[in-house]
Amino acid sequence: MSERYTQAYDVYKQKIEQAMRNMIPERPETFQNGHVPALLAEAMRYSLLAGGKRIRPVLLLATVEMLGGSAEEALRMAAALEMIHTYSLIHDDLPGMDDDDLRRGRPTNHKVYGVGQAILAGDGLLNMAYEWMTDNALRYPDHAVRHLRAIHEIAVRAGVTGMIAGQCIDLVSENMEPDFERLRYIDWHKTADLLTAPLLAAGYLCGADDEQMKALETFGQNIGIAFQIDDDLLDIEGDAALLGKATGMDAKMGKMTWPSMAGVEEARKESKELWDRAREALSLFGEDAWFLREFADSLSRRKY
Amino acid sequence: MSERYTQAYDVYKQKIEQAMRNMIPERPETFQNGHVPALLAEAMRYSLLAGGKRIRPVLLLATVEMLGGSAEEALRMAAALEMIHTYSLIHDDLPGMDDDDLRRGRPTNHKVYGVGQAILAGDGLLNMAYEWMTDNALRYPDHAVRHLRAIHEIAVRAGVTGMIAGQCIDLVSENMEPDFERLRYIDWHKTADLLTAPLLAAGYLCGADDEQMKALETFGQNIGIAFQIDDDLLDIEGDAALLGKATGMDAKMGKMTWPSMAGVEEARKESKELWDRAREALSLFGEDAWFLREFADSLSRRKY
Numbered sequence: 012m013s014e015r016y017t018q019a020y021d022v023y024k025q026k027i028e029q030a031m032r033n034m035i036p037e038r039p040e041t042f043q044n045g046h047v048p049a050l051l052a053e054a055m056r057y058s059l060l061a062g063g064k065r066i067r068p069v070l071l072l073a074t075v076e077m078l079g080g081s082a083e084e085a086l087r088m089a090a091a092l093e094m095i096h097t098y099s100l101i102h103d104d105l106p107g108m109d110d111d112d113l114r115r116g117r118p119t120n121h122k123v124y125g126v127g128q129a130i131l132a133g134d135g136l137l138n139m140a141y142e143w144m145t146d147n148a149l150r151y152p153d154h155a156v157r158h159l160r161a162i163h164e165i166a167v168r169a170g171v172t173g174m175i176a177g178q179c180i181d182l183v184s185e186n187m188e189p190d191f192e193r194l195r196y197i198d199w200h201k202t203a204d205l206l207t208a209p210l211l212a213a214g215y216l217c218g219a220d221d222e223q224m225k226a227l228e229t230f231g232q233n234i235g236i237a238f239q240i241d242d243d244l245l246d247i248e249g250d251a252a253l254l255g256k257a258t259g260m261d262a263k264m265g266k267m268t269w270p271s272m273a274g275v276e277e278a279r280k281e282s283k284e285l286w287d288r289a290r291e292a293l294s295l296f297g298e299d300a301w302f303l304r305e306f307a308d309s310l311s312r313r314k315y
Numbered sequence: 316m317s318e319r320y321t322q323a324y325d326v327y328k329q330k331i332e333q334a335m336r337n338m339i340p341e342r343p344e345t346f347q348n349g350h351v352p353a354l355l356a357e358a359m360r361y362s363l364l365a366g367g368k369r370i371r372p373v374l375l376l377a378t379v380e381m382l383g384g385s386a387e388e389a390l391r392m393a394a395a396l397e398m399i400h401t402y403s404l405i406h407d408d409l410p411g412m413d414d415d416d417l418r419r420g421r422p423t424n425h426k427v428y429g430v431g432q433a434i435l436a437g438d439g440l441l442n443m444a445y446e447w448m449t450d451n452a453l454r455y456p457d458h459a460v461r462h463l464r465a466i467h468e469i470a471v472r473a474g475v476t477g478m479i480a481g482q483c484i485d486l487v488s489e490n491m492e493p494d495f496e497r498l499r500y501i502d503w504h505k506t507a508d509l510l511t512a513p514l515l516a517a518g519y520l521c522g523a524d525d526e527q528m529k530a531l532e533t534f535g536q537n538i539g540i541a542f543q544i545d546d547d548l549l550d551i552e553g554d555a556a557l558l559g560k561a562t563g564m565d566a567k568m569g570k571m572t573w574p575s576m577a578g579v580e581e582a583r584k585e586s587k588e589l590w591d592r593a594r595e596a597l598s599l600f601g602e603d604a605w606f607l608r609e610f611a612d613s614l615s616r617r618k619y
Contacts (some may be wrong), residue, residue, distance in 0.1 A: 044476075044500070044503070044504075045476055046476060046480075047475045047476055047480060048475075048480050048483045048484055050483060050487060051475055051479065051480065051483040052475075055475070098438075102434055102435075102438060105430075105431075105434060106430065107425075107429065107430025107431040107433075107434060108430075108431045108434060121411075125411065126409075126410065126411025126412075127409075127411040127412045127486050128483065128486065128487075129411075130406055130409060130411060130412060130434070131406075131479055131482055131483050131486070133438075134402075134406060134437075134438075134441065134479055135474065135475040135479045137438065137441060137442060138441060138470060138473055138474040138475065138479065139470075139474055139475055141445045141466070141470045142467065142470035142471055142474050142475075145463050145466050145467035145470055146467055148463050149460070149463050149464065149467060152460050155459035155460050155463055156453070156456050156459050158463075159449050159452050159453050159459055159462070159463065160453065162445070162449050163446065163449035163450055163453060166442060166443075166445045166446035166449055167446055169442055170439065170442040170443055170446050171351045171352075171355055171356075171359070171439040171442065171443055171446075172348075172349055172350060172351055175355065175435055175438055175439045175442065176350075176351060176352050176355065178435055179352045179354060179355040179432065179435050180352055182431050182432065182435070183354060183432075196348070199348070200348075
């Protein structure tokens with residue numbers, strides 16, 4: 012990666028971390044009106060501020076800047092995307108869902124705070140995402156419609172025809188007969204939708220034209236599915252210490268994945284093709300897409 | 316109740332039921348892009364269309380009409396409020412939360428669909444509320460800022476300083492020493508916030524002035540806490556068959572309630588005072604508040 016890319020990524024990441032810390036203050040009063048209860052705030056911060064690459068918010072900020080928009084105006088929407096991602100992880104880890112004990116190298120939320128508080132921490136992060144996105148939109152009344160379009164796109168991608176649909180089908184498909192149509196649906200919605208959301212939200216915020224929206228969607232969907240296939244490959248070949256979670260879980264849970272169905276070699280080939288297709292979609296933006304191009308290069312080589 | 320009131324309530328209710336049915340179609344395709352998976356749709360419909368008084372959406376539509384606004388423009392926001400209410404019930408009933416088997420006379424969502432799908436059905440309804448409110452707002456671009464204000468108010472009241480804060484403190488307060496400050500906080504946030512939300516959202520949609528907003532908030536908060544105290548009284552004195560759920564649960568769970576702490580008589584007196592204070596707040600609106608006035612009369616005498 013170029014130094015320019017590494018530096019830009021770090022700046023985005025620091026802004027996002029700071030915004031998220033500000034959104035859930037560290038020492039709130041216990042049950043005082045207008046404050047987040049201390050226990051709830053702690054449970055939300057535990058998962059939200061646990062590190063991670065912050066891929067979705069970085070994608071939003073970088074795409075907004077690529078399109079000539081203001082990263083400042085998009086910052087709290089970026090943090091909200093990470094909140095939605097984090098809530099989905101907390102709920103995915105619960106008993107009745109994947110029932111995981113470890114996430115990013117630490118005990119999962121419900122292992123620390125109990126199932127009830129973990130459910131509420133997840134609900135709280137999801138709802139808070141919309142609370143902050145609408146609050147942010149009200150600071151830019153001249154862009155109210157642009158913000159509404161972006162928030163709506165995020166809601167659709169996160170929702171019952173998007174990420175939640177993917178989680179639902181993923182959950183009922185354990186130990187089922189392998190089926191590529193089903194697998195494509197799960198990867199598309201469970202993973203790719205929330206990676207496409209920041210790209211399209213950026214497009215709406217900046218008033219992108221139809222051709223640009225189409226290119227952003229193609230980029231998002233291809234990196235999204237490639238990302239999931241790479242995840243499945245890492246579950247087979249990855250280093251549990253680097254990943255911060257146990258490997259071999261997909262096989263144990265009887266999950267349908269690309270490598271389990273088509274074999275590791277075929278899955279690697281498919282992933283490479285998807286990354287290539289994603290890069291091609293960027294040609295429309297020329298040199299302005301330098302960050303997204305390096306982003307794809309970097310992600311396609313990740314080891315965790 | 317006057318015939319005019321009963322008829323108006325029925326019309327509101329029918330519109331709301333219809334809007335909710337349309338929002339989650341009955342026979343969606345299984346894992347087809349752009350559709351809600353059949354199982355997820357069924358689990359959401361099971362709880363959302365289980366009947367009930369539809370108090371929150373009726374309050375929104377009636378208040379919008381009282382302020383001279385369009386009920387049509389507010390209809391999908393009304394349905395969204397009921398979605399938020401329903402998601403909170405599904406999650407409240409889960410093991411790790413209240414662990415209830417019965418709701419509105421039927422098995423709770425997780426008893427029918429399993430814990431995992433019930434978590435997703437709740438997440439789906441919460442997220443869908445924002446999906447539809449933003450979609451609706453985009454149909455009225457001239458009112459984009461008004462809609463954003465209303466959606467934001469709903470998000471705050473439903474969120475981590477509102478309803479979810481109340482649920483969090485409620486959950487950790489089981490079997491604690493009785494404490495009126497704590498009890499007030501729980502009633503205020505767990506119940507009153509989501510009953511105040513439709514009143515303030517209506518105010519924002521219709522561009523109400525500060526004095527009107529204050530009166531709407533006072534009405535909402537007072538009926539909200541009165542409603543909760545009445546609920547607690549019904550848990551002691553009510554008819555389980557009429558209520559559609561087991562009574563005596565608060566005592567069993569060691570929940571702090573007004574009647575358990577101050578006695579039944581004192582709780583009745585407090586409730587009456589709150590209903591009276593709510594009615595007083597309506598004087599600002601004169602005869603236009605006829606529906607809200609009868610609404611308070613009717614709710615204050617409910618038996619289930």
